[in-house]
Amino acid sequence: MTWFSALAVVAGASGTAFAQQAPDALxxxxxxxxxEAARADKSIQAGxxxxxMQLVEQKVMPHVNFQRMTSSAVGRYWRQASPEQQKRLQDEFKTLLVRTYSGALAQVREQTVQLKPLRAAAGDTEVxxxxEIRGKGxxxxxxxxxxxxxDAWKIYDVNVMGIWLVENYRNTFAQEISAGGIDGLIAKLAERNKASASAKS
Structure with a gap:
């Protein structure tokens, strides 16, 4: 189970429908x-x-602050990027994550989600x-x-087995930007996405 499954299991049909729920209940x-959607769709099971990507757009993205996730991963360089560069970074980053981890949903069988106690005060705005995902193993x-x-809760970072997504990518992105600037990072992400698409076509 990889990061994509981590993000994918936080999807929902409508942000409005769950707006008043506590974050752990959501x-x-x-x-x-x-x-359940992954288990029921034979196309997803086949990878x-x-x-x-359709499932991510419809179910996951309404519950993710993807701009914050991308800007945090890019770090201090985000402010140096033009609005067009910021949009391209978000688009390429999202495609990278979905393509890299698309195989995880194909492996969904009998996994269940177990919550741990939420430690948060009533007025907290970040929690x-x-x-835990439990199944075989x-x-x-x-x-x-x-x-x-x-009124809604939005995800802006995910931790899989001790590794936070944003921090993990921030180090890689910083190296790419130091070598080739913002456009260099965009080009590298696009190159990876193209290679991934070719490999899976």
Missing amino acids: VKQVSNEVL DVNKV LVRT DPIQLDYRLEKAG
């Missing part, structure tokens, strides 16, 4: 929905990347929701950082 309910640790945006 994670639990929508996690089950996505696991259809286009179907996975940590800790979960050892449990997989999946933790989520969420922020409250209006």
Whole structure:
């Protein structure tokens, strides 16, 4: 189970429908929905990347602050990027994550989501929701950082077995930007996405 499955299990049908839920209840309910959707779709089980990307767009992205996730991964260089560069970074980063980890949803069988106790005060606007994915083999640790945006909770970072997504990519992105600037990073992401698409076509 990889990062993509971590993000994918935090999907939901409608942000409005769950707006008033506590963050841990939201994670639990929508996690089950996505696991069920993956199990029921034979195309996803077969590793259809286009179907996975559709699922991400419809179910995952309404519950993710992807701009914050991307800007945090890019770090201090984000402010140096033009609006067009920022958009391209978000688009390429999202495609990279989906394509890299699309195989994880094809492996979904009988996994279930178990919540750990939420340690948060009533007025907190940022919380940590800790979960485990249980199935065959050892449990997989999946933790989520969420922020409250209006009435809704949005995910902005994911931890899989002790590795936070944003921090993991920040180091790599910094090296790419130091070598070739913002455009260099965009080009590298696009190159990886193209290579991944060719390998899976």
